[in-house]
Amino acid sequence: MTKVKQQHYVWRKYLKPWADREMIWTCFKKLNKIEKVNLMGVAQERYFYRLIDLSESEELFLKNYIEENSPPVVKNLNFDFLRLFTSTSRLKKQLEESINPNIDKEKLTKEIEILETNLMENAHTRVEALGHKLLEYRTLSDLKTIKNDDYLFEAILFLCFQYVRTKNMKVSAMEYCKGKSYEKLVKKIWNILSYVTAATLARNISVHPNLRFIFIENATTNLFITGDQPVFNILNDKVNDNGDIIDLEFYYPITPKHALIIHFREDQLIEFISKSADDSIINFLNGKVVENSDFYVFANNEEQLRSIM
Numbered sequence: 001m002t003k004v005k006q007q008h009y010v011w012r013k014y015l016k017p018w019a020d021r022e023m024i025w026t027c028f029k030k031l032n033k034i035e036k037v038n039l040m041g042v043a044q045e046r047y048f049y050r051l052i053d054l055s056e057s058e059e060l061f062l063k064n065y066i067e068e069n070s071p072p073v074v075k076n077l078n079f080d081f082l083r084l085f086t087s088t089s090r091l092k093k094q095l096e097e098s099i100n101p102n103i104d105k106e107k108l109t110k111e112i113e114i115l116e117t118n119l120m121e122n123a124h125t126r127v128e129a130l131g132h133k134l135l136e137y138r139t140l141s142d143l144k145t146i147k148n149d150d151y152l153f154e155a156i157l158f159l160c161f162q163y164v165r166t167k168n169m170k171v172s173a174m175e176y177c178k179g180k181s182y183e184k185l186v187k188k189i190w191n192i193l194s195y196v197t198a199a200t201l202a203r204n205i206s207v208h209p210n211l212r213f214i215f216i217e218n219a220t221t222n223l224f225i226t227g228d229q230p231v232f233n234i235l236n237d238k239v240n241d242n243g244d245i246i247d248l249e250f251y252y253p254i255t256p257k258h259a260l261i262i263h264f265r266e267d268q269l270i271e272f273i274s275k276s277a278d279d280s281i282i283n284f285l286n287g288k289v290v291e292n293s294d295f296y297v298f299a300n301n302e303e304q305l306r307s308i309m
Helices: 012-018 056-070 072-085 085-095 105-133 139-166 167-177 183-208 278-290 302-308
Strands: 007-010 023-028 032-040 044-048 212-216 250-255 259-261 270-276 296-299
Touching: 007 056, 012 023, 012 105, 012 250, 012 296, 023 302, 032 302, 056 072, 056 183, 072 085, 072 105, 072 183, 085 250, 105 139, 139 183, 139 212, 139 250, 167 183, 167 250, 183 270, 212 278, 250 278, 270 278, 296 302
Parallel strands: 212 270
Antiparallel strands: 007 044, 023 032, 023 296, 212 259, 250 259
């Protein structure tokens, strides 16, 4: 087993509809540069998911947070995440305290370091497997099958993980905590906290009585783009006096021709509807993609990126 050094926070399989033979047109937003690059080189960072040892008080904080904020049905799952992602700390401590002369401590230390690097990356791979069906949806009839075989929760869980796992969300969380007493704590525990947040959010969304879906089909030559925040809240500019976001409406482009909106508005009377997108809708949604992206914006042609950016 070797360390996975370059760890992606956007699933490469998800980006393939915008790519041509593993190459994808990319706008490097903060550099104002557009290039066609390999999928392996985008939306990734060295050791992005590497686990950090937590103190007893930090681990206790997470235990209390899970106990107080997790719905009963996902509480055990969130505690499983905590045990899994603190397991390397326990292994290192056990190895350090061991007096068994037959143990090769140097070799085991290296193996634990690999586990520390790869464990969360591998867990995200397991979560990505939940999204295979969703990425194949091409019609409203396809979307309606989301309620078959208990796939609804798994699909929502997949989307919530794609929502929280990104660098953009980590940066946003750190910005929100800036100057607060818990800033350093959140920075240290963010990777684990993101798992707990995703599972809790997925449960709350999947059982919401007003849960509604819109499948958007694009018959124009003006295509959907995507970015390094592939799932985002269109309503994240609606905040209260404290600056907290007060509403949620997920947008998720599936391909350059298909997109999904998940919301809770009561004005949509039936659970599933489809809409045909015109240029004004596409331009609005693509503008939101650019606005919510951190560093990378993706399209399947250079001209569209240049016109948008």
